[in-house]
Each structure stands twice: as C-alpha cells, then as structure tokens.
Amino acid sequence: MQQTRSVEIGTGLFALLGMSALFFLTTQTTGGDRFSADDTYEVEAWFDNVGSLKSRAPVAMSGVTIGRVTSVTFDAQRLQAKVVFEIDSKYGAIPDDSDASILTSGLLGSQYIGLQAGGSEDNLEDGSEIFFVQDAIVLENLIGKFLVSSGSGDDE
Amino acid sequence: MRSIFRDIYNNIFEFVQTFGAFQLFFLRLVRHAPRMLVRRPGLIIKQVYNAGALSLVIIMVCGFFVGGVLALQGYANLARFNAEDSVGTVVALALIKELGPVITALLFAGRAGTALSSEIGLMKATDQLSAMEMMAVNPVRRVLVPRFVGGVISMPLLVAVFTCIGLFGANVVAVYLLSVDVGAFWQQMQLSVDIKDIQEGVFKSIVFGIVASLLAVWEGYNTIPTAEGVGRATTRTVVITAIAVLILDFMITAVML
Numbered sequence: 504m505q506q507t508r509s510v511e512i513g514t515g516l517f518a519l520l521g522m523s524a525l526f527f528l529t530t531q532t533t534g535g536d537r538f539s540a541d542d543t544y545e546v547e548a549w550f551d552n553v554g555s556l557k558s559r560a561p562v563a564m565s566g567v568t569i570g571r572v573t574s575v576t577f578d579a580q581r582l583q584a585k586v587v588f589e590i591d592s593k594y595g596a597i598p599d600d601s602d603a604s605i606l607t608s609g610l611l612g613s614q615y616i617g618l619q620a621g622g623s624e625d626n627l628e629d630g631s632e633i634f635f636v637q638d639a640i641v642l643e644n645l646i647g648k649f650l651v652s653s654g655s656g657d658d659e
Numbered sequence: 660m661r662s663i664f665r666d667i668y669n670n671i672f673e674f675v676q677t678f679g680a681f682q683l684f685f686l687r688l689v690r691h692a693p694r695m696l697v698r699r700p701g702l703i704i705k706q707v708y709n710a711g712a713l714s715l716v717i718i719m720v721c722g723f724f725v726g727g728v729l730a731l732q733g734y735a736n737l738a739r740f741n742a743e744d745s746v747g748t749v750v751a752l753a754l755i756k757e758l759g760p761v762i763t764a765l766l767f768a769g770r771a772g773t774a775l776s777s778e779i780g781l782m783k784a785t786d787q788l789s790a791m792e793m794m795a796v797n798p799v800r801r802v803l804v805p806r807f808v809g810g811v812i813s814m815p816l817l818v819a820v821f822t823c824i825g826l827f828g829a830n831v832v833a834v835y836l837l838s839v840d841v842g843a844f845w846q847q848m849q850l851s852v853d854i855k856d857i858q859e860g861v862f863k864s865i866v867f868g869i870v871a872s873l874l875a876v877w878e879g880y881n882t883i884p885t886a887e888g889v890g891r892a893t894t895r896t897v898v899i900t901a902i903a904v905l906i907l908d909f910m911i912t913a914v915m916l
Contacts, residue, residue, distance in 0.1 A: 507701070510708045517712035521816025524823040525861070531845075532751050532826065532852045613850070 543589035544629035545573065548603045548616075553584045554639025556605055556614045562588045564618040569594045572616060588616060590627070598623040602635030614639060684880070685873055691797075691804045699805070706809025710771040710872070711817060717770050718763060718817050719824045725762060726825030729753055730832040734839065743839055747848035750829040755852065755860045759822035761908050764867035767814060768900035772875035775806050776896040779879025780889040803880060807872045814868025815861060822860065859915050866911065867904050874900045 553575055562570035570590035578585050590597070600621030607614050621635070696703060733749040779802065782788050788798040826848075833839040875896050882892040 507705075510705055513712045514704045514708040517707070517715060517813075518816060520715070521711075521819050524816070524819035527823050528755065528819060528857055528860075529854065532755070532848055533854050533857065 540570075540589075540591035540593070542592040543570065544592055544595070544627075545587055545589050546627050546629075546631055546633060547585060547587045548633040548636050549578075549581065549583045549585055550605065550636055550638050551583055552638040552641065553586060554605055554607075554614050554641060556586065556616070556639060560613065560615050562590060562616045562618065564594070564597070564620070569618075586616070595626060595628075597627045599625045599627045599631055599633075600635065601627065601633060602637065603633045604637035605639035607640070681877060684877055687799060688804055688807050688873070688876070691800045692808050695800060695804045696808065702801075702805035703808050703812070706805045707812050708809075709774065710767075710806070710810045711813025714767060714770045714813070714817060715820065717766055718821050721762065721766055722759075722821040722824035723828035725758060725821075726750060726754060726828030726830075727832040729758070729825070730829035730837070734833060734837045743837070744843040745847050746829070746833050746837075746839055747844035747846075748851045750833075751826060751848040751852050752856060754822045754825045754829075755856050756863075757908070757912070759818050759825065760860055760863035760867055761904060763814070763818045763821045763864070764871050764904045765901055767810075767817060767868075768871050768875070768897050768904070771810060771813070772871055772896045772900055773893045775810070775872070775875040776879035776882070777889055777893045779803065779806070779876065780882030780884075780892045783880070783882050784884040784886070784889055786884075799880075803876050807876050810872025810875065811865075811868045814871065815864040818860065818864035818867075859911075862915075863908065863911055866907060870903050870907060871900050874903065 556572065556575055558572050558574050560572045561568040562572060570588050572586060572588040574585075574587045576585050576587075577583075597618065598621040600623040602619050602621065604617050604619070605614055606617045618633075627633070729750045730746055733746045734743055737743050737745055737749065779788075782802065788802065791798045791801060830841070830844060833844055834841045878892045878896045878899070882888045
C-alpha cells in the first residue's frame with residue numbers, strides 16, 4: 504500500500520512537471536511581439552513593393568506595437584500588393600491621412616509597418632484605406648541606384 | 660545461383676510478413692488501450708512511473724548539457740558574424756524542433772525501452788505469460804497494453820522537460836559563462852520561435868513515444884525465450900528504435916517544413 508502511494512505521488516509529480524514544462528515552452532519561448540486585442544478594426548494599404556513583410560508582422564506607431572498585419576496579397580487588377588492590418592480599437596483616433604511605411608527593425612531584422620500620424624480631422628475606421636504609403640526598401644535596388652548615380656557623377 | 664534468389668525472396672517475404680504482424684500487433688494494443696485506461700488506471704500509472712518518472716534524472720542531466728553545448732557551439736559560430744545575441748534563437752529552435760524529441764527518444768529507448776523489453780522477455784522466458792493465459796488472463800491486455808500506454812504518455816512529458824532544462828542550461832552557459840545579455844537571449848528567442856515550432860516538437864514527441872514504446876513491447880513479446888534471446892531482444896530494441904526514430908524524424912521534418 505505504501506509503495507503504490509509513493510508510485511502514485513511520483514507519477515503525479517512527473518506529470519505536473521512535464522505539463523508545467525510544456526506550459527513554460529508555449530508561453531515563455533514564443534511570441535515576443537505577440538499582439539492580442541479583443542476589439543480591432545481593419546485598415547488596408549496598397550504597396551508597390553512589400554519586401555519581406557509577412558502576415559502577423561507588427562504594426563507600430565512611435566515604436567509601440569498597436570496592431571498586426573492580417574494578410575499580404577497581390578492584386579492582379581491593380582498590380583500592387585494589398586496589405587490588410589488590424590489595429591487595436593483602443594487606438595481609434597488615428598488621422599486618416601496618416602502614412603504607412605514598411606520598415607526594418609534593426610539592420611537585418613524582420614519587417615514591420617510603421618505609421619506616422621497625419622493632420623486630418625477624420626480618423627481611420629474599419630475598412631478605410633491608407634493612401635500615403637512608402638514601399639519597403641530593397642537593399643539591392645538601393646545599391647543599384649547608388650552605383651548608377653555615382654557612375655554618372657564621374658562622367659560629368 | 661537459384662538458392663541466392665530464393666534466399667533473397669525468402670528474406671523479403673519474411674520482412675513483409677514481420678512488418679504486417681507488427682502493424683496488427685499495434686492495432687491490437689490500440690484496440691485494448693481505451694478499455695484499460697478506464698478499467699485499470701493503476702496499472703498504467705505504475706508504468707508511467709517506471710518509464711517516465713524514473714527516466715527524469717537521465718533526461719534532465721542530458722538536457723542540461725545538450726543545451727549548454729548548443730550554447731557554446733552557437734556562440735562560437737555566431738560570434739564570427741557579430742550575432743552572439745541570436746544564440747537564444749539557435750538553441751531554442753534546435754532544441755524544440757529537433758534535439759529535444761530525438762535525443763529524448765534515444766535516451767528513452769536506452770533507459771525505458773530496454774527495461775520494458777527485457778522485463779517482458781523474461782516474463783516470456785519464465786512462462787509467466789503462458790501462465791496468465793492458463794488463468795484466462797489476456798497477457799496482451801494485462802502486461803503489454805499498460806506498458807505501451809505508459810510509454811506513450813511519458814514521452815511528450817519527458818520531451819518537454821528535456822527541452823526546458825536544455826534552455827535553462829543554454830541560459831546558464833550563455834549568460835554566465837559567455838556573458839550574453841540575458842534580455843537579448845530571451846527576446847531573440849521569443850521573436851523567432853513560433854507556436855508552430857512547438858507544435859512540431861510535440862507532434863514528433865508523440866510519434867516517437869508511440870514508436871519507441873511499441874518497438875520495446877514488440878521486441879519483448881517476440882523474444883526467443885532463452886537467456887540469450889532476452890539479451891538479444893534488449894539490444895534489438897535500442898538499435899531498431901534508434902534507426903526508426905531517426906528515419907521518422909527526417910520524414911516528419913521533410914513533410915512539415
């Protein structure tokens with residue numbers, strides 16, 4: 504009897520330890536930039552080039568995450584990339600002439616959308632579109648432009 | 660010349676037959692498992708204790724040092740690119756997706772699988788299984804199913820413990836030995852580890868748990884009932900489990916990536 508009890512206690516401790524380990528893994532090692540809000544509104548923006556922006560990328564304003572990209576798709580009619588992202592309803596008072604740019608966190612980090620406040624009286628609401636956008640900076644294009652411009656500079 | 664072909668033919672035939680018998684055996688265990696879980700949970704708890712709780716020490720010690728060595732190696736190589744802060748990412752992804760499930764499965768085969776197959780093999784060699792049948796007790800249900808289910812339950816828990824201790828070991832080595840910033844270590848990890856990675860690790864651990872326990876029970880049940888046979892069954896358990904786990908790991912990774 505005593506022995507079955509110790510076996511049961513040992514098994515129980517083992518199971519608890521294993522489950523808490525699993526819990527630790529799922530909560531502590533994942534999702535540093537996890538954004539969760541109960542109430543959100545969706546905004547869309549059209550880009551010529553989204554770089555390596557992916558869905559679930561953060562949307563930040565003044566460096567603070569206020570939302571997350573829900574989808575990045577290519578529209579065959581407009582020949583542009585359509586980015587839909589959701590913003591926490593807490594931040595409802597964002598002017599509708601704000602501009603969205605695709606930025607990179609760090610030199611080689613992941614890409615995110617940075618919003619810069621505009622001056623309009625009206626605010627962004629569910630389904631509205633951001634018209635002022637700035638594409639992702641592609642390093643190769645940048646280097647290409649630099650080479651071309653420095654080359655033409657030498658000729659003159 | 661003809662006898663060679665016949666040998667090859669016989670070998671292939673035998674392999675296919677064994678493989679089929681193995682699958683039927685698996686189905687038999689699975690069929691009895693739910694009823695045993697409800698009716699005799701005590702038996703299964705005892706096996707979880709044997710296979711899982713008693714394996715904790717080896718799992719934790721190995722996990723700590725595997726995590727530590729990953730941190731050392733990761734740091735040494737990442738330092739070339741001035742990316743020492745990413746050591747957390749490297750260690751976490753390697754442990755969660757690959758090394759946690761695989762090394763735990765190999766250790767499990769060595770620690771618990773051998774115990775299972777030699778125990779069952781010795782039961783067979785000493786006619787205990789036949790005695791049960793004489794008493795109208797189904798040895799598959801009474802002996803094999805609790806051991807199989809116990810192993811299957813233990814494995815994911817052991818993998819989770821191994822991975823956590825590994826991360827802890829990596830944290831100790833990286834932060835205290837190599838003076839990586841502790842905030843950077845965890846933040847870089849959290850930025851790049853996705854819930855999908857953990858799902859992949861858990862899925863692998865469940866598959867490996869089934870495979871390792873099943874092979875151990877199978878080898879024990881099919882032991883040649885002699886002293887030598889028990890020894891051979893124990894060896895075969897470790898060898899076949901190691902091969903099966905590594906091949907399956909490759910296949911699962913290829914499918915899931």
